[in-house]
Amino acid sequence: MFKRLLMPALLAAIAGCAAQTAGQSGPLLNAKVILVIGDGMDDQQIAIARDYLVGMDGRLTLDRMPERISAQVRTVYEDDPGRPKYVGDSASGGTAMAAGVPVSVGRIGTTAGSDQDLPNILEMARAAGLKTAIVTTSRITDATPASFVAHINNRYCQVPEEMVKVDEDFPQDSTDCSADYKTNGGPGSIAEQIADSDIDLIFGGGSSDFDAFIDGVESQTVGQTALANGFEILRSPEELEDPPDDTKLIGLFASGHLPELLRGTDGARAEFVEHVDGKPVWPEAFGCEENPAHEGAPKLVDMTATALDVLGRRQGFMLVIESASIDKASHYWRPCGHIGELGQLDETVQLVLDYAARNPETLVLVTADHGSSAQLVPEKTDLSLQNAAPPGRFARILTPEGSVMGVSYATNDSPFWEDHSGVHVPLYLSGPRATELPQFVYQTDVFNIAATHLGLADSWPRQ
């Protein structure tokens, strides 16, 4: 449910507060926050990617950042919002970071149980006169970007026709966002909310979401609505090189999510270990190769470069960047997919750090929304002589340094996807006051850190 009347009043109050805080603490309009989210990027996912990408003696750009602390995930039960739930998703994790409030799994910018809209950090920044942008490798309507731009009770209400859906095969994916239908006076689906937003730039995939007709007006697509609202829409990577100036930008560089950069040789991924006469047949080790499906798609670093170029012409901003498919590759047993996407994130972090070096008022945060399934285990179990093998899906990855790494996926035995993990996640920082944090904070503190740096609040986490 939404509170149309409440939100503008809240944001006006925030703008007032921001102006006041800014007066106290310095030039608000100069402050910049770049938040990089590795979707599902917990320490296991980083360790697997590091060993492949730079070797056991090497260091990722992440590893060279000045600070790394940890953040406790923040999720509660929908039917009992005071009770903590130990495993979250991109919606609850994204909303915790965007709005500073723990919510239930699947919620986008709305409270658990009571379905109230929560102002998010990008809205607050815009209300205070700052620029805002999102870059992602997923559909721009996916849960992580949506958490920073929309308010709706279900992450899967991405386009008008998905607002009410009964999924008989996966009842847990059914939706009822009917209260938010535009025809009911609501803000509509996530795509419609993006088209109606004042975000300065949002790049990623999901062009098909913008070809959908908006609710109640079958002659107008969501994309046409965006154009009518002053957005220009980029659709080819070439357009990234010379983007139009002085206009809001939507970038839609794939029909759905952007394809993963790497894949296992010939598409190899983790599989259940076969057994012959009760003995496991160890899967052949495979390396990673460029994913042909990625050809023609922009890299995360390319989209980010354009975003920084566009934003960099102006004073003060918050930019959210997501490497989305660390999570998706872990869901679907693709270790090379996850390794490649973490590599994309790492490359993008280097670009961001270079930008921050030239713009020292920039605070860089790199974190994850939740943990994932992949676990770094022996390439052959220590019990291999006893014919033991991993019970879940398993891959043996041949690394460039000539060793073999075991990666296990064993959160469930379904043919559909793996679950998340409830482990705390890393939070890397670089920039003003980055060293002035306790080494353990809550995921909601990402909001507090960013809001304080931007002069929107005075809620810097303390021990």
Added chain:
Amino acid sequence: MFKRLLMPALLAAIAGCAAQTAGQSGPLLNAKVILVIGDGMDDQQIAIARDYLVGMDGRLTLDRMPERISAQVRTVYEDDPGRPKYVGDSASGGTAMAAGVPVSVGRIGTTAGSDQDLPNILEMARAAGLKTAIVTTSRITDATPASFVAHINNRYCQVPEEMVKVDEDFPQDSTDCSADYKTNGGPGSIAEQIADSDIDLIFGGGSSDFDAFIDGVESQTVGQTALANGFEILRSPEELEDPPDDTKLIGLFASGHLPELLRGTDGARAEFVEHVDGKPVWPEAFGCEENPAHEGAPKLVDMTATALDVLGRRQGFMLVIESASIDKASHYWRPCGHIGELGQLDETVQLVLDYAARNPETLVLVTADHGSSAQLVPEKTDLSLQNAAPPGRFARILTPEGSVMGVSYATNDSPFWEDHSGVHVPLYLSGPRATELPQFVYQTDVFNIAATHLGLADSWPRQ
């Protein structure tokens, strides 16, 4: 293999170097290092223990330490010591920390491939006139404590009769330490090396190891040898309260490892999920309770208090403390065991931090030797409506805050034990220069950090 002639010469050289370094950098004899090792304590194990012990809104003592960085594990192949191996054990991890050199799995203070003895930090500290001590909840001959006091090619050569062993059921556990037999002029088993050592204090379990007869002398036990070498042996927790003064101390407070502090209700642990008619039967959630087997055994904090009391009367020391059964409980599917042992570690860290507050020349390090199997997953998979369940062993833990936490063990399907994980491990610090470290170091840097603080080397890790 050992190098009897080499070691004393090396240590004399180290002592000279230490004196010189000390002259440059301050009062060496005052410096103290307390290294706390949570065996197998990676971020997953910490997250599971935190959610149970203090709840999702709570903080462990670990979480309140001023610094947390990460350490890359260091392990190589025995037959190709230049090639990194991604998953280590307590022997390779312990030796990496004790001697600053990556070795192969199973090795105690000796080089991979060439079997040369490696001087360890406690030997170097003693050579420089400092006191040294080890406190553990395992047998004191187990791999982690052994790495700081012994040199032998196989961790399982703990007592004379295990020096050469053919294990038909588990060939990987067979040993051949015959070159180190005392009757061959060697230093003997790990227990014999402890009995012959000059360590000031070593507390833990393993009294049966000291009842064994030493090699070649069937009338004398290892324990009798220790007494002849100037040790006093404590065997009851009561003796911890008023330990003898001015003598080397061995504490043996259990026949084998000290029992774990907690267990699942009525001994419950993780089990394979049963299926009826193809549908998983979700295991009943259980909480943790005191383990009756632990009654009469000292807690880690009690042994540590005595160690600090004994050491605190003198200038300068290095104390190694191990909570051993985080690892062991994860090997054997006992989530409450691991939670209780991590709680013991956390309680001990508080005692150590209190000591350090009164003795500000104390550098406190808390880390792990390797990762473990337990993974924090949904208490019912998100695919539960599709009849999916975790493929490995699984427990649903009822937490004191009234939620349920899923813990999965799925590195292999054997009835024997789980494997380790190759994830990097946390390294918490408090004390002088603790803030002057990059946030990502190698496991071997634990040696470098400790040795530098003690004035034994000048090898502080840099970015």
